[in-house]
Every structure is written in structure tokens, then in C-alpha cells.
Amino acid sequence: MESRFVEIEKGLGPEGRIAVVRFDRGDDINALSQQAMRELRDVPREFEDDLTTSVVILAGSAKAFSAGFDLKDPEAWQGTPLPIGARIHRQRLGPRMCKAWQDMDQVTIAAIEGHCIGGGAALVVALDFRFCGKGAHFRIPEIELGMNMSWGSIPRLLALTGPARTKQAVMLASDRISAAEALDWRLVEKVVEDGQALAAAVAFAERIARQPPIPVRMTKLSVNRLAHALDDLAAHMDADQNVLTGLTEDYKEGTSAFREKRRPRFKGR
Template sequence: MTYSYNCLLVNDIGGGVFHVQLNRTKQLNALDQEIWDEIGNVFNKLDTDSNCRVVILSGNGRAFSTGIDLTSFSSSLAMDENLDVARRSRNMLRMIEKMQYSFTLIEKCSKPVIAAIHGYCLGGGIDITSACDIRYCSKETDFSVKEVAVGLAADVGSLNRLPHIIGNHSWLREVALTARHFGAKEALEQGYVSRVFETYDALIAAAKETAKTIATSSPVAVQGTKVVLNYARDHTVDDSLRYVAMWNMSQLQTDDIAESAVAVMTKGPKPNYSKL
């Protein structure tokens, strides 16, 4: 597959790892309609690219993302005054659902996605990173669930995914209702990120190391693990147990299990697993 975009940089860095970078550097990777559409497109393609096993997602330049580019979206928010309220509302609904789906494709991508966050991660940046599987950041990162400050309730993922990520709902409601900024230390304490690094270079190096470790494991096992974890988050334990049993009734028949068992028992290197 080819990956050519105006607002994204996509590189195959080897070993089954792809690096996707938001690339509106002059705008601190603020999200306009073009980059929004490209994010959905690239993760839809990576989902079925057998050369890709893990994705790193970061921002090029000085920030991960400062959130929605309000200037670029002003025309989209202006509804046709010739339409009645019902029809204007239906058009608004379609626009919101389309925007939601672009970020949901990150979550639905069968390949694990590691967010490497630095600089600013505001508003839409939280929406994007909350859809990722693993989140790392550098120590200077400035976070904010920003939408209340610009007059709206966040509607493309933050308020829906954060309650499943962060156990302290009092803290979550505080930062969402006040739009106050918080730093890397607080993000780590509350469980939004799992690791904090001194520098951007150390952040990217660690993301690559984790990605390469994941990419050397069986893609059947890795992708199955992500699918089952996502299902378990939204269902009861009983439902999830039934789901993984149904999932594994076919997946346990993979050759990857026998190859992995031989490597473990002989203390040999990991197998070179077939593409999936």
C-alpha cells in the first residue's frame, strides 16, 4: 500500500512498525477537516496492511496537537438558513458522526497503536490519544480536555473513552468541567499515560522499542488480544468470556502456537511469524 497525505507523514520504519505523524507543524497540528479525514483514511488502510503490525502515532514539530482548528471549521458549523431546524440538525448529526468515526478507526484498527505525546495535547488531541492502546509522553507535555473553554461538550471521544481509562471520576470530571491544564506527572498519576520521558527523543525511542517488542510476537495473538480487550471494556465478564471462546475456537488452530511453544521450550529466538 502507498501512504501519501498532505497533513500526515507515514513511514514504515521496519520490523512491522509504522510511524504516523500529524504534520501541520505551523498550526501546531491543529485539526482541520483535511487532517481529520486523513487520520481516518490512514488507520483504515493500516488495519488491512499485512506489512504493518504496530503503529506509533505522534505529532511532528513542537506539539502533538492543539486540538480543533476553529477557523477552518467555522464554515462547517454555519448551517443553511433556508433549512428548518430538523433538517439543519440532521446535517449537523451527520457531520459529528463522520468526525467521530475518523478517530474510532484508530480504536478499531486491529494493530496496536502507541501514542507518543509531546508539547501540547489539547481538546481533539485528547480525543485522538484516548482512542490509542498505549500512551507515553514527554515530561513537558501540557494536556487539557479543552472543549468547555470554547463553548461545547466534547463530542468525538474524550467524554466517552476517558471514563474507561481513568478510575478517578472526580478528577476526570474536574478537568473536563473546568478545562484546566494538567501536566505529564498528573497524567501519569491518574493513569492516562503509562510512562513519562525526559526528552522527546527518549519518548520516541521508547515508543519504537515497545512497538518492536510487540511486532515480534504472533500477529494472531497480538491482534486477538486487542480485539478481546476492546470487547471486554464494553461488555460484562460473562459476555466477554463467551466472546473470547468464540474468537479462539478458530484462532487457537494457528501454527503460531506450535512455533511459539518450540521457541519457549528450546529457549530459542522468537519465530518469524507469517504476515496476517
């Protein structure tokens, strides 16, 4: 498949063991359209048989990692409503993208500048490490749009930040999580000057790349198996819940309020 929004550069760093993946739609918004998600989902396939690369860095644009799901994507909002089965299938693209990155043999690092919202946050918590500029911020707006937080994100957030912070981040959907708060919450590993997230990620990647590759891969696999052993129990109904909440009046109110730039009024139905 032709790649319009994603570029892969391999052979960097010590022994050529570092790769950088750049996701950039050229608009400083970097929303996740269906096409963008397919391209990002397919990136891990480029590394399945790659025994040279030890570390893969994922970076957004210089001003934005991602604004999350593309609400203006014509492919996502077709004129004729899809049957339930087709809607569930389409909703599984985001989870498959995130799971593909989590399951990579290589160590993965997110370099985050600017906003990292919704699906963008869901993607970065599927990676092993996160570095961000001090002006970066995170937000998980799904609940305020009348839908659930899906894509397998809740178990991953829970593993990083704990129960209370996960509930706070997801339930208080309007709240921005600043870079400093993200560091305090253990959502990111390091905060650097704006514009330096990629450089910091590369410096960290170089340290990993100098280690023997085989035990590095073994360590990642063991830690991930333990940390995410119960993820499927918590997230297996994500897509179904997303379709279900999409049928509610609150979803219509939440998305209408977003488009009209007003506060929503939810009724629980």
C-alpha cells in the first residue's frame, strides 16, 4: 500500500540498529484518518523479519504528535450508515494499530511535540517509552464526545499511571495533562525543551542500541507479557462498546457540541 503520511528511515545509530518512523500529514494537526491508521498499523510489518534494528522511534510533526481520530475524514463518515457488523469491523482498525506497535520485537519510543490527543495518546501508551517537549500536552476527550475510551488504552494507561490517574485522565475529558503533569503521573519518561523530543529519544535509543540485541528483545517480551497479561479481559469489548455508545443520544449531543463549540448537556440516554 502506498504510504502518504508515514516515512521510515533505518540503519541509524550504533551498528545501524535504530530506525525513525515519522508520521506527518503536513498540517500541524496530524489527525488519524483511516488511511493514516492503516499506514501506522502496517509499519510494524516492516520490522517483522528485521534482526538488525533494535529500537524504533515514532515521531509526529514538529508541532503536533496527533490530534487523534480525524472527525473530518470522509472515509470514516460515509453517507449511508453501516450495518452493526461493518461498524464494529471498522472500529477495530485503531486497536489493531496500537496492538501492532505494542507487539513489536524492537524497543519502541515515542517522541512527542505539541498536542497528543485521543487516539494519539492511545498510540503512544502502546509504545515502550515516551519523551516529550515541555510544551506538549495530552488529552483524552472521548467521554465528553459521548463515547468510551477504546483501542485497548485503559489497561495500558492503568499499567503506567495507576487506577486513580487513569480514571481522572479518561473521565475528566476536558482537562489537559501538561508535560510536567505527564511526567509526575509516569505517563512519560522525560520532558525536554520544545523541539528536542526526537533528539532525546535518539540519545536514549543509542544507549539501548549498544546493548546485545537478543537479551534486549527477550527482556521486552517478558516485561510486556507480565504487564499486559490481563489486557484482553479489560479491552476485548472496546469496539462493541464504541459502536453502542455511538447509538446514544449523548453521543449525538457530544459530537454536536464539539462541532458547535459549546458545552454538551448529557442526559444518560
